[in-house]
Amino acid sequence: MQKEEQVLKNIWRELSLSLVESGHPYHIFSISTVYNGLPDARSVVLRGVNEEQKSINFHTDSRSKKVYQFSKENSVCALFYDKPKKTQLRIYGDIHIEDDKDTILKKWNDSKEMSKLCYLNKYPPGHTLSASRDYLYNENDLKNIDKGVENFLIINLNIRKIDWLFLNHKGHERMLIDLKKNEEVKYEWIAP
Numbered sequence: 749m750q751k752e753e754q755v756l757k758n759i760w761r762e763l764s765l766s767l768v769e770s771g772h773p774y775h776i777f778s779i780s781t782v783y784n785g786l787p788d789a790r791s792v793v794l795r796g797v798n799e800e801q802k803s804i805n806f807h808t809d810s811r812s813k814k815v816y817q818f819s820k821e822n823s824v825c826a827l828f829y830d831k832p833k834k835t836q837l838r839i840y841g842d843i844h845i846e847d848d849k850d851t852i853l854k855k856w857n858d859s860k861e862m863s864k865l866c867y868l869n870k871y872p873p874g875h876t877l878s879a880s881r882d883y884l885y886n887e888n889d890l891k892n893i894d895k896g897v898e899n900f901l902i903i904n905l906n907i908r909k910i911d912w913l914f915l916n917h918k919g920h921e922r923m924l925i926d927l928k929k930n931e932e933v934k935y936e937w938i939a940p
């Protein structure tokens with residue numbers, strides 16, 4: 749296997765590992781948007797990796813600002829950094845909100861109660877509050893925790909390009925990996 753292909757294989761392997769390995773550096777990543785010409789970014793938890801479909805996904809509240817931003821501009825950048833392995837990934841692609849009901853329900857049912865609770869909050873993320881915890885669900889809401897599924901979204905990021913950077917004292921290495929759907933993968937070494 750060529751070195752370039754090995755790099756891509758490792759990227760998929762590490763992304764997948766982060767779903768099951770506690771504390772893996774790729775578990776949390778940053779997803780950036782541009783809205784009205786202004787940049788925005790936030791941390792999210794990596795929830796799914798699909799090498800065949802060339803996509804990754806995370807979960808969010810349908811009422812959050814980022815979801816509105818995706819509807820206006822679905823081109824995004826996701827940033828990962830693995831400190832022990834000195835590897836940065838900048839993943840570029842397009843957002844596609846999951847619309848398959850069975851997939852959504854399965855993910856919801858597989859979610860921990862603690863994760864489900866976030867979707868029960870009375871107010872959308874970013875809503876003004878009169879006190880810091882005024883948004884929290886009340887005891888009564890807990891009896892029907894699955895109501896939260898109404899606010900639960902799976903956000904797929906269909907990958908177009910990966911900018912891989914490996915820091916090395918013998919010389920850093922950086923490569924662009926073009927992953928356009930239904931096309932052969934293209935690799936290009938670039939200066940770090």
Ligand SMILES: Cc1cc2nc3c(=O)[nH]c(=O)nc-3n(C[C@H](O)[C@H](O)[C@H](O)COP(=O)(O)O)c2cc1C
Pocket residue numbers: 776788789790791792793794806807808809812813814815873874
């Ligand atoms: C470690 C960490 C993990 C987070 N994971 C998620 C997540 O998986 N999904 C999510 O919507 N927000 C997550 N958040 C909160 C977001 O960073 C952000 O504050 C929130 O989603 C509102 O973002 P928005 O206003 O851009 O929509 C996480 C925050 C931190 C610090």
